[in-house]
Amino acid sequence: MGRVSNRRKENAYLGDQQTTLDEEADDSLPSFVSAIQNVTVSVGRDARLSCVVENLGDYRVAWIYKGTGGRTVLTVATQVITKNPRISATQEAQAWVLTVTSLTQRDQGVYMCQVNTKPARKQLGYIRVVVPPTIDDKASSSDVSVSEGGEAVLTCEASGDPQPAIRWVREDGQPLPATANASVSEEHLGRSLVLSSASRNASGAYLCIATNGVPPAVSKRILLSVSFPPEVVQQAGDVVVGVAGGVGGVGELRCRFWAWPRSKVTWLRGPREVNLTRRGMTAATTREEAAWGLWTSELRVKVRDVEDLGHYRCLVTNQHGDAACTFQLVEITTTTTTTTTTTITTTSTSTSTVAPPPHHRINPPPASTSAPAGTQPPFVPWRKIHDKGPTTTITTIGPNSVLEGAEGVAADDDPDLKHRKTPLRYFEPPTSSSSRLSASSLLGTCVAHVILVVLLFARS
Template sequence: MILRLGEDSNLWTPLLRLLLRVIMAWLFEWKVFAAEPSFGIPAINVTVIEGDTAVLECSILHLTEEHQVVWTDAEGFLLTHNAKRIIDDKRLSVERPLKQLWNLHIRDVHYSDRGKYVCQISTQPPKHKDVILNVLVPPYIIEQYSSKDMTVQEGDTVTLVCNATGVPQPEISWFRYLSDSMQEKERIGSRGEVLIIHNVSRECGGTYVCEADSGVEPRQTREIKLVVQYPPEVFLPSARLGQHPGRETFLQCEVTAHPHGTMFWEKDGRDLAADRSGKFNVEIFNTDYDQKKILSLRIREIKNEDFGQYTCVADNFVGADQETMILYDYSIHMRRRTTTTASPIIVPPVVTDHWIPVDSNGPIYNQERSNNRNGKHI
């Protein structure tokens, strides 16, 4: 019996399918219709921060045992062969989390690692995929080219320099701490590596901060302490002080300077601290402001010859200043008042046994305050 095509489709269909499978298997075995290896995804450039790990992806489809995969640098220098590292750089390795992936890992990336890397397949002709590695470098302030702590004199011109490098090139901003606690700071000047301060005053002293910022963390800062030296300034809370003979009193002056040098009270050209009679006692008191001190003079059992002019003198290597006040006999003043009065006047004690606070700078004894706040002699 001869079977004609189409007479029994139920019999021919399975046979044709089986024959087709055999033929296709034979063709694939002999690579007649085998797909050639190709890259699975387009090239993706990589950007990392120096010190991180860079992952350069290479996905290959239809790879067979007859084909090789290599990574090279831009000059064609061989880095890896299949999954094996060729060069003596332990930072490099080929990682294959999936069968089709041949990713090149570079750990602890250096800025010198930047550039082009090539993933190649040994086809004829070879196929390759280029991956560009960009390396960012956090800001770095170069100490040898940046300003250190400085000491200048009032009136000088100061140039502060903050030299920084990084990729991309960082911008420099300048700040100044508002107090010695260095908790708050204010922005000063304009952006740039150089900050110039003309005609420096004592108020310009303090801690300056330059901050380098390129958008790559972390930012870097540098503190520069500026010390401004200036001559002393002497201030007298009062230009005149009255007291009764036989009593004692205190004279005081405020001295602002940096640095502090010599401070003393003198009368008739004589340094009273050198007096050995026990009548005079000179003491120095600190204040909350380290550039201001109080110089106190204690005079015991005042006699007529103790009345007169007393001068507070201060000097340092920058300059000097002095102010003079008058100690007068208060009893004469009171006697004059009683002679012009019809009825007797009870005079209260002129001096107390305690300090009388004056402003916030320290105590003085009962003084006639001058309207001249600059402490000039009147």
């Protein structure tokens, strides 16, 4: 209605073109070059109207305000006639500029640029003053409290020019609850938001936002509190809390519950209230930010003796009712099992037979390392052949004989052999197995006899 009323006043003053031009065709008289541009300005700001006149000569330009109370001369040329200090006039080439600073709604209206010809020539301009929205806190709702299931009414009153529109949203961005006239939605338009049956989920902050196209938009925050009795979060029976090590350990008991308004929380040990002034006992209740009316109460118990173990209860009470969390504080016994691992290492000794040395080297055969203690070493037969012309002598060296001694005996019998190296025939010793010793010795003896017979036949 305010916008339509202002537009009608403007059209009544200005007509269809919002200007009035002198129609005389005398080129020697002053004339207006262009129409005055109407302006729309927010309250508190400055407005300028420009009137361009050519062939002014000795004539003067005056600015006159035409309001509902009549006409008021504001300026003549650059001289200010009115006593309003916010009015001024300046000349910029052929333009005569009227400036009104710090506009108020009373400054809105028709302004006339007039040249003092006979008859007077005049031109009209219009200043529209718009007002950004404001919210009337006294006429609007403050924070609202209602019991669950009751009706909640939130009201917001705003003013401005043009008249502001009001919309409602939730501060946390969640959809609005269903109303009597609308289902769940992101926003609601209108000066009032009515929740016919408010649930606890409707609790929270609501914003009423007023806009009318003139910046800035404004908003008001209204907190809706839906009260309800305490309710424990997901508990069936006692919650068992273990304390490692028992005496000297610390147990932490946590009770989560829904309630609004904030309830009184009492921790009980058996039938008695926990003495929180005692050293090692602390309790704290905090509200969780993730949801409205969700709380956590925590009791820390430092176990000083076995009497601190047992049954605990968290009692939550408000004007709508009460609820309780129950706990069993028990000792956790840690059993340590020692496992001994025995590692058995088996060492195997292998026996190898060393190949016989080359001719003309006298080395004893290697001793067996695997022969059992107290076992007689095997007998190794050695044969020494003495060539004395047509006669051949065979000397058998026993197991305890010394080769050098045997060689010495042969040398004494035959002086020609003292400086002569006597070739020895080496027979490979038997293996370390006792079952094979006698067979190896017999085989060596047989081989030696065979070789001797062959040599005798060869010489003959």
